[in-house]
Amino acid sequence: MPCTAWAGRVMRSLRGDHLLAQLARFALVGGCSNVGYVVSFMAVSGIGPLAGNIAGSIVSTAIANELHRRLTFRAAGRVRWFTAQWGGGGLALAGLLISTGTLAGLAFWAPGLGEAAQAGAVIAIMATVGGMRFLALRGFVF
Structure with missing residues (x-):
């Protein structure tokens, strides 16, 4: 299959409303x-890293929520911004x-967990929390 045909199939699939398309868009929105x-962190971190983290968390959460509303779950017509x-934000x-x-x-x-094991645990924890957030957004918010 030529690369352009494969890319076209992937793009059509991403535009769908099925679970895997939503999950792919969810991951893209996260990025x-x-x-x-x-x-945001860099703009505010001159005050201190905690202020940068708070600002970055608020801005990135607001961006993600709006993109999930409009793109991931295509809920702009049925779910209001607030x-x-x-x-x-609660999730x-x-x-x-x-x-x-x-x-x-x-x-x-x-x-005494080593650095590699800690990194693996962090990845597993964040993937689990992200998956739970996706399911909760899909099932209850959007």
């Missing part, structure tokens, strides 16, 4: 919102609390 986080921000906060608590528990129960 875009991370760019917003970095820009509802998306409130629901998505982002819950995810932050879950991931922070899990990482704190990991440090407590496995203090």
Whole structure:
């Protein structure tokens, strides 16, 4: 199959409303919102890294919620902006609390874990929280 035909099939698939298309768009939106986080962090980090982190988290969450409303779940016609921000923001906060608590528990129960194992645990935790957020956004917010 020529590359252009394959790319066309992928693009048509991404435009669909099925679960895998939404999940792919969810991941793409996550990447875009991370760019917003970095820009916001850098703009505010002169005050301090905590201020940069807070600003980056707020901006990236707002960007992600709006892009999920418009692109990932195509819910702009049925879910208002404030509802998306409130629901998505609440889920982002819950995810932050879950991931922070899990990482704190990991440090407590496995203090001698090597760096590679810690990195693997972080990836697994964030993937799990991201998957739960996707399902909650899909099922309850949008």
